[in-house]
Amino acid sequence: MSVHMAVLDQHFTLPKIRKVAANSPVLWLQRGWTDLWAHPGPSLVYGLLVTLMGALVLSLAINNPYLFTTSITGFLLLAPLGAAGIYELTSEREEGRPTSFVQSIRDLLANMGQLAFLGLALAMVAIAWERFSAILFAIFYGGQDVSLSGYLSSLIGEFLPFTIVWSLAGFLLAFLVFGLTAISIPMLADREVDSVTAMMCSLRATSENRVVMIQWAALIVLLTAVGFITVIGLIVIFPLLGHSTWYAYKDLVE
Structure with a gap:
């Protein structure tokens, strides 16, 4: 179904969106890889911090099956915020300023208001998803005491209906969140815009480059x-995706 985005112009002043080539996701990864090793120290620090945080969340949820799978989804929802400092690193480098982890944090704090608003919105989505998953788990599992191994082994067996419903709901939510955050956070790091405008710009860029952005989303999930x-591996993959997303933003937005 065609999505008409012109109505956004009635409410937001958005920059022009470019049409990008079909092989753009691969080029973004190549440029992101080069950028990562231009300042590996601070980039890998972000990767390490996010990896440790993810490991901590999973360790706390490992004895609760639905929380374990939900926390993975929640990580994908909130991870774009963790890359905000990486965008600052690339911005500093493009402007010819010295790059460092400390300086990227300072630049990040300078625009914390808009990032906090976006973070709050994503956190509310993550909480709503956790509650939805809990309700769905209770409905399908009927209060059974299921171990994580038993839960995972039965996802495509006894509890296939739960898997289908949960996966479909998660896909729809992820699609919406990806559309709103695909380029909005690097845009906040690069320009003096509010978070709502940045999200609408991201939604428009995603809508006008559907096939390419679906490929990009698939690469993000796979990596x-x-x-x-x-x-x-997440220590390297996370900053790689962060740097690559910066170049996606640069190609998509004039």
Whole structure:
């Protein structure tokens, strides 16, 4: 179904969105990889911090099956905020300023108001998703005491209906959140705009480059999954995706 985005112009002054080539996601990753190793120290610090935080959340949820899977989804919802400092690193480098972890934090704090608003919105979405998952789990599992291993092994067996409903709901939520945050956070790091305008710009860029952005979203999910499986790989993959997203934003927005 066609999505008409012109109505946004009645309420927001948005920059022009470019149409990008089909191979853009691969180019973004290549440029992100180069940028990562231009200042590996501070970039990998962000990767390490996010990896430790993710590991902590998963360790706290490991004895609660629905919380374990929900926390993974919640990580994907909130992870874009963790990359905000990485965008500041790239912005500093493009402006010819010295790059460092401390300086990126300072630049991040300078625009904390709009980022906090966006973070609050994402946190509310994550909380709503956790409550929805809890209700859905209770409905399908009927109060059964299920271990994590039993839960995971039955996802495509006895509890296939739960898996289908939960996955469909998660996909729709992730699609919406991706549309709103695909380029909004790097835009906040780069320009003097409010978070609502940045999210509307992100939604428009995603809508006008649907096929490319679906490919980009799939790459993000795939690489994040590799990061979760290997754990230590997330230390590199997270900043790689952060730097690559910056170049996605630069290509998509004039």
